[in-house]
Amino acid sequence: MAAVATVTAYDLAVTAPAARRTRSAPPPRRINGVPVYEQEFWTSKQRQANPLHEVSYRGCFKPQLPAYFIDRLSKPGDFIYDPFSGRGTTAVEAALMGRNVIANDINPLSAILTLPRLEAPLIANIDVRLRAIKVSAKQKNDIDLSMFYHPDTERELLNLRAYLAERRDSGKEDDADRWIRMVATNRLTGHSPGFFSAYTLPPNQAVSPESQIRINEKTGKDPEYRDVRALILRKSMQLQSDINAAARWRLQQAAAKAMFLEGPAGETADIPDGSVQLTVTSPPFLNVVQYAKDNWLRCWFNSLDAEEIGAGITMATSVNEWSAVMLQVLSELHRITRPKGWVAFEVGEVQRGSVNLDEAVVPLGLEAGFRCEAILINTQKFTKTSNIWGIGNNERGTNSNRIVILQKPA
Ligand SMILES: C[S@@+](CC[C@H](N)C(=O)[O-])C[C@H]1O[C@@H](n2cnc3c(N)ncnc32)[C@H](O)[C@@H]1O
Structure with missing residues (x-):
């Protein structure tokens, strides 16, 4: 690996295994003068992700994406940041790689899902x-969740929530409480008996009660009983199945210094000037994902107001509107990035492939x-998830990762 201080965007592109085979390839095409690889x-397969990442979230990226940049553009102890942190893929990967972590997301669910995995309490x-948690007392629910949960499961959940x-x-x-909250939040709905709910799809968003009633009618099944505590323990073991003593130590070191913010990505006054070596992030792609609506049940479990959260989430209806918010975010990133530090800004295609947001970001x-060093487009082979959804490669907007690589001048 090249030394961090001297790495160039070209190095970034040619240190990829596939690129090594094509060093003699013609020079890259350019968009606005910026080379595109x-x-x-x-x-x-190249680098199996740690199971600690296996917490679902709408619009999350694969851990291999931040790992690629963290490996090449930072060294242990550096601060790695994500202003749109989501489930915390960048934060968790950075911590596993011995880096320090700053994470921001306007949705408080983000920190609820991320911090506990840095603290990683022992399974015992x-x-x-x-x-020790008593789950059998009678509890009255304020909303009707009978289409999702067996009455005994619902009672256990209500006790755990209280x-x-x-x-x-x-x-x-x-x-330990925060870990249990994180796992329970993750297990609320899903498509297998490993989740608390009746069969539902998709796994990383809660459908409306009306839709769930229709799913139950289709499957012909009422919600079956799930042992909430047993499922939390099982998922905990799976999440930590590749956490050895050294990994736990690295995670806990990062947890001790980590900063979690819950505000707009363009207003992060708590992050000191010039403190971040590398940002790896993916903002909302216009209004493609309904983060607040899809997370309503997770918000309910955590006593959060989904509508209030939704009001702060960037849901731009045009590229111009989106660009105004992103300019503010990028200006803030420029302030907090060290001289010679980097930003890897991942976006996608929107409006049925007619707009490539990377071209708007440059x-x-x-x-x-910033200096704009390159656009890296990671083209993905057919994935299992897209197969489940019947989506062939490149038929929909998010099958390729389009990453704009920015560097702050010295
Ligand atoms: C594409 S997701 C990021 C997913 C993340 N890369 C991951 O792997 O989980 C975008 C995130 O941005 C958050 N968000 C939307 N508008 C925001 C804003 N104005 N400021 C901060 N966060 C925002 C959403 O809550 C969502 O979690």
Whole structure:
């Protein structure tokens, strides 16, 4: 690997295994003068992702994406940032790779899903805590969730929700509580008996009660009983199945110094000037994903107001509107990035493939004060997820990752 200080965007492109085979290829095409490198820079097989990432979230990217840039553009101890952190893919990967972490997302669910995985309490401690939580008391629900849960599962969930709220509100919440909250939030709905709910799809968003009633009618099944504590323990073991003592130590080191913010990505005054070596991020692509609506059940479990959160989420209806928000974000990234530090800004195609957002990002990056070094387009082979959804490669907007590489001048 090239030394961080001297790495160039060209190095970035040619250190990819596929590129090594094509060094003699013709010079790359250019968009607005910026070279575009297009190939399969990373594959799922090339570097198996740690199971600790396996927390679903709408619009998340694969851990291989941040890993690629963290490996090449930073060194251990550097601060890695994601202003649109989502489930925390960049943060968790950075921590696993011995880097420090700053994460921001306007949706508080983001920190709920990320911080506990940096703290990574021992399975034995999670087990002891789970056993101590009483889940059988009668509880009255304020909303009808009978289409999602068996009555006994719902009672266990309501007790767990009340316990977690009490611990948080009384200031007694600890790493074991936060871990349990994270896993429970992740297990609320899904398509297998590993989730608390009746069969539902897709796994990373809650459909409306009306849609769930229709799914139940179609499958001809009422929700079956699920043992909430047993499923949390099982998922905890799976998430930590590749966390050895060294990895836990790295994660916990990062947790001790980590900064989690919950505000607009363009307004992050708490992050000091020139403190970040590398940002790896993916903003909302216009209004393609309904983050607030899709997360309504997760918000309910965590006593969060989905509508209030939704009001702050960027849901631009035009590229111009989107660009105005992104210019503010990129200007803020310029302030917090170290001289010679980097930003890898991942976007996609929108409006049925007629608009490539990377082309919109290039002038915004320049206006914010960065040099625009390259656009990397990671073209992906057929994936299992797209297969499930009947989507062939490149038929929909997000089958390729389009990453604009920006560097802050010295
Ligand atoms: C594409 S997702 C990021 C997913 C992330 N890369 C991951 O792997 O999970 C975009 C995220 O941006 C957040 N978001 C939307 N508008 C925002 C804003 N104005 N400021 C900060 N976060 C915002 C959403 O809540 C969502 O989590």
